[in-house]
Amino acid sequence: MxxxxxxxxxxxxxxxxxxxxxxxxxxxxxxxxxxxxxxxxxxxxxxxxxxxxxxxxxxxxxxxxxxxxxxxxELDPYTEYIPEEESDDFRMMTTGEYGGVGAVIGNRVGVNMILMPYEGFPAQLSGLKVADELLRVDSVQVVDKNTAEISTLLKGPANTEVQVEVKRGGDTLTFNLTRKKIVISNVPYHGMVDGETGYIKLSDFTTNAATEVGQAVKNLKKDGANKIILDVRDNPGGILKEAVDVVNIFIPKRREVVKTIGKLESVNATYTTEMSPIDKDIPLVVLINERSASAAEIVAGALQDYDRAVLVGRKSFGKGLVQSTVPLSYNSQVKLTTAKYYIPSGRCIQAIDYSLKDEDGNGRSVPDSLRKAFETKNGRTVYDGVGIEPDIEIDSRNFAPITYSLVTRSLVFRFANEFALGRNSIPGAREFEVSEEMYDEFVNWLQDKEYDYTTRVEKTIDDLETYAEREKYYEDIQDELASLKESVSHSKEQDLITFKEEIKEALKDEIVSRYYFQRGIIEASLDKDPELVKALEIVKDPEQYSSILSPN
Structure with a gap:
């Protein structure tokens, strides 16, 4: 048929x-x-x-x-064909809404499991937990299914029933859930960092993003905040209008936020703020990084162009292209690039020119010689063609090879699972700390686990040895190389001591997620986040804050 x-x-x-x-x-x-x-x-x-x-x-x-x-x-990575069967997934990406149980699922250590239940939705309310291994959805065995197939089984119209069987530790448990309309929050966390500074994590720009940010600002001000840190790190963007409205929270009405300019007159538009701001004067710092893209860059760039916020972090992704969705035959669609956007200073922050491909078919970066200078409202120089550059740049954190190995091999994840099975509660996400006794317990637990790794120094010596052999110098320096290798040969036991603090951070984040979910992970990281620490320093120093925004 x-x-x-x-x-x-x-x-x-x-x-x-x-x-x-x-x-x-x-x-x-x-x-x-x-x-x-x-x-x-x-x-x-x-x-x-x-x-x-x-x-x-x-x-x-x-x-x-x-x-x-x-x-x-052949065009660009953002022009996509969406067949009818993928329309629901596309709708979820753009609206943040779907019918289901409200949980992120995935495959860790070769097992399909719950990775994160969303708070307040059926999965979490029914008692499903992080690391519950998925065995069956209704009558379908899912141990050998891929996560996309399992996700399809869990989704369905709101108010329909679904039965989920999981393995937790040595027990097999069955949960009867009623699917609901799941609306993923754009603001997974907001709270006070200290007695006067509020913090807002904005993770997406789906429907109601601006409303959620606005409500967060109001809540924080009621709690005593007279300074705000807005975090759009790792935010991939989304709905353009939501970005405009987020800017409007801090910028007066009738101010230009972004222009879209394309080949057709019909796609050209100027987006301006339409409402009175919630607070146009409160000191504001925006956190960005290399995964802040599209709508996140519009918000950060517009606030920078108006000298309304200090930007802290790392250069953003550089996506200055606008996509529109066009319906096709048989309920299919195409999401295609129709314009470029330009923020108030006049700059386009698109970093890759997809009309000029290299020999491998990849778009070319805009060369420094072709980048143009623009000015912010206060006369600061900013440039196009490379994303949004922060006012204060913070290098990305480099973790020790042992920490990387423990995390990527899911050993931290597995220990947190066993830890949570034996404890019903822990202190609040920000108050909880991995004690010396807990850390010793983790070190003992590692005794029969494999987590070997190569340090950067060892890798450099191996490369030197390879080059020496290739260029016929090896015999002359082999004794020195052997002595050097012996002196830098790593000890896992010593590394567990040397890098204890950052390993404890990783353990804390993972353990906290078992009790306080996504919100807890964010809250637990507040005191050890170097970009947030720098943002606090700036926003709490009026002279430094003003000198960055008005250097003249």
């Missing part, structure tokens, strides 16, 4: 292409419409011949989808 439907779909598509070709065949051969029609005709002929003569049966839907995706890959 499905094969018959696919063949009917292919025949209707071919007929439509044939009609298109016939209607515009009178265009001159150098006309673009003629070129489009000619290539559509070639594509239709190819599919028809493959279906007739190829040695094995073909799947027209799959083959055409591969062709479409390959064609779009």
């Amino acid at each position: 499905n094969k018959l439907i696919s063949k009917k779909l292919m025949l209707r598509t071919l007929l439509l292409i044939g009609v298109t070709v016939s209607l515009i065949s009178f265009y001159p051969k150098d006309d673009k419409l003629f070129s489009i029609a000619k290539n559509l005709d070639i594509f239709a002929s190819l599919i028809r011949e493959l279906d007739s003569y190829y040695v094995d049966e073909i799947d027209p839907d799959k083959l055409v989808t591969v062709g479409i995706n390959a064609m779009l890959a």
Whole structure:
């Protein structure tokens, strides 16, 4: 039956292409419409011949989808074909809403499990916990399923029932859940960092992002905040209008936030603030990093252009392209790039030119020689073509190889699971600390675990040895190399002592997540976050804050 439907779909598509070709065949051969029609005709002929003569049966839907995706890959990474069966996932990405149980699932240590229940939704309210191993969803065994298949089974219309069977420690547990409309919060956490400074974590720009940020600002001011730190690190962006409205929280009405300019007049627009701000004077610091993109860059860039906030962190991603969704036949869609955006100073922060590809087919970075200078409201110089550059740059943290090994091998994750099985509660997320006794317990637990690693120094010596052999110097320096290798050979036992504090940080974050979920992870990190520490220093020093925004 499905094969018959696919063949009917292919025949209707071919007929439509044939009609298109016939209607515009009178265009001159150098006309673009003629070129489009000619290539559509070639594509239709190819599919028809493959279906007739190829040695094995073909799947027209799959083959055409591969062709479409390959064609779009020649443009930029943001132009995407969305077939009908993926429309629900796309809707969830843009609205933050879906019908389901409210949990992130994934595969860790080769096991499908709950990675994070969302607070206040069916999974968490029913008692499902981080690291619960998924065995069955309704009547379907899911041990060997991939996470996408399990996610589909868990999702469904609101108010429908689903039964989930999990393994926790040595027990097998069954939970009966009622699916709900899941609305993922754009602000997973806001709170007071100290007695006068409020902190807001903005993780997305889906529907209601600005409303959530505005409410967070109001709550913090009621709690005594007279300074605000807005964190858009790792924020991939989202709805343009939400970005404009977030800026409007701190900027007066009728101020330009962003312009979109494209090939067609219909996509050109100027977005301005429309409401009175919640607070246009409160000292403000925005945290950004290399994963702050799109709408997050509009917010950070506009606030920088108006000298309304000090930016702390690292250079942002550099996505200055605007996508629009256009409906296609059979309930499919295409999300395509239609314009570039320009923030108030006039700069476009797009970092990659996809119209100029290198020999590997990748877009080229905008060279420094072509970057243009612009000015903020107070006359500070800012540049286009590279994302948003912070006012105060903080290097990214480098963790020791032992810490990296313990985390990536899921040993910290597994220890936290066992820790949580034996303890019903811990102190608050910010108050909880990994004690010396807990750390000793972790070190003892590691005794029979494999977590070997190569330090950077050891890797450098190995490279030196390779180059020495290649260039015929090895015999001359082999004794020195052997002595050097022996002197820097790492000891895991010593590294567990040397890097105890950062390993304890990793343990704290993982353990806290078992009791306080995503909100707890953010809260637990507040006192050890170097970018946040720097932001606090700046926002609490009026002279330093003013000198950054008004250097003249």
